[in-house]
Amino acid sequence: MSDEPNQMRDAIQSAISENRVILFMKGTPEHPACGFSARTAGILQSVGQPFAAVDVLPDPRIRQELSALSNWPTIPQLFVDGELVGGCDIITEMHQTGELHEVLGLEPDPARQPVPEPPAVEPPPLSIETRQ
C-alpha cells in the first residue's frame, strides 16, 4: 500500500518528461469541468499549440501527488519541457504579453507584431501646383 503514492508520482513524472507540453486540468479540453481549466486549455488551442492533457478528477491521488511534486497548490498546471510554467492566471498573463509564445517556441503572434511604420513621406522641398 505504502508505495502506491510513489507509483502515482512516478506515472505523473513520466508523463511530464515524455510530453513536451502537458496540461493537468479538471475535465478534458473538449469537456472542461472548471472555468480555469477551460480558459487555459482554450489559450493553448487558440495559439495552435498541440498538448497532452491529463484529467485530474478521476482519482484524487493524481492531484495530491501532482501538487506534492510541483509545489503548486491549484489546478490547472501547465508544464513545458518538464518545467511548471504556471496555472490559469500566469498563462493568461503570459499569453497577453507574448511570453507564452516564447516559452512554447512558437512564432511570435502576428497580431502582436509591432505595426510597421509607414515609410516616412518627406514633404517635398517645393510645393508645386500646376494650374491650367
Add this chain to the structure above:
Amino acid sequence: MPVSPDELKARIEAQIPGATAEVTGDGHHFNAVVAAPAFRDLPRIAQHRLVYDVFGSELGDRIHALSLQTRASETESKL
C-alpha cells in the same frame, strides 16, 4: 467558516514584507492583486508561490479559488 477578502488582504500584507494587496471576493472565489518589493527579479511562478505560501493547504479547501496578479513594487515603503 467563511473567509473575507479583508482577512486575505491582512494576511498577505502581514506575511510578505512591504506588500500591498487588493482583494475582492465572495467568500469562496477571490481575486487578489499583490504588489511587493520582494517580487522584483523573481519569475512570475515564484511570485505566485510566495502568495500561495501564505495560505498553504487552505487553498482549494477553505479558500476555494484565488486568482492572482502580482507586481513588483518600486519602493520598500511609501510612508
